[in-house]
Amino acid sequence: MSGLYEELKQQVAQERGVALATLVRSSSGQGIGAKLLVFPDKRFHGSFGFPELEARVVEDAEQAIWIGEPGTRLYTLGEETFEVFIEGFPPPPRLIIVGAGHIAIPLTTFARTLGYRVVVIDARAAFATRERFPHADELIVAWPDEVLVRMDLNPSTAVAILTHDPKFDEPSLKVVLSRPVGYVGAIGSRKTSQERNERLKQQGLTDEQLSRIHAPIGLNIGAKTPEEMALAIMAEIVASRYGKDRSAILDWSRK
């Protein structure tokens, strides 16, 4: 007993994200069944007995934490080949909604139904109330960027920025775009989004960072009511989680 199983269980229970790599085949027959437990900061426990192989597997396993799609990979080291089964255990997906307005209410319901943890943040106490958001996992009345900066924002996190107010939206975007979040969407027309991008660029954000913003937020399904807009946003979040861009969504020939 090396204790990796206990550690894996603990890491999963604490919703921190972890990957497990198992050596399932090797051309020499050596090391079969050996395991590495890989953490989000690329620390790992366990051993395969081949340091060079370990380094390469850790690299792939760290990515796999967030994808959560298990699979076997082939590695070649000189004459030897190895098959390693890598399994990611991402934390449960989480949606952070900045701005507790009328779209945020149905968005909270949809996200909860799809298994997301939902955090709603708004500085305006009149908006962020339990009466309006009975199903939110967390309801925080504070300046959104000050809350976001203290949160663990990882690839399992989606952020929908919905306040319509640059004094909340823009500082929030600056925090979120400096972290490896899985999805960032911001409300506003194409014109508003373009103007916002100009301002953020002047404040030092790069084109690469700005290109990560989904704006106008949501898929173009013709949404008119708050509920329909929430549906468009949630559908986009799901698509982005599975690596689909907007152009791939109606194309069944693309994976």
Add this chain to the structure above:
Amino acid sequence: MRDILPDVERWRARGERVAVATVVSVAGSAPRRPGAKLAVSEKGEISGSVSGGCVEPAVIETALQVIKDGKPQMLEFGISEEENFEQIGLACGGTIHVFVERLDW
């Protein structure tokens, strides 16, 4: 993994040894995806599934062996349709690899 955990914990709490079988690769269509797991206790109780029933008996037999000798095994299942009658195979014609190991790590 999450689906088998409660049963695995129960068996281990009773002091039983456990083997875990995992689908590690799939070619063609197969009933379960890579990552699907079947856990087997020393007394032959099972939890989870690797194929929705077609290959479970063979996997359980191997798992009980692996619990005894501690040597991990790689199993391959999947045969052509004409051979499918009365043999272990997948109804839908794919090939799967199942890795069976003792939970002693």
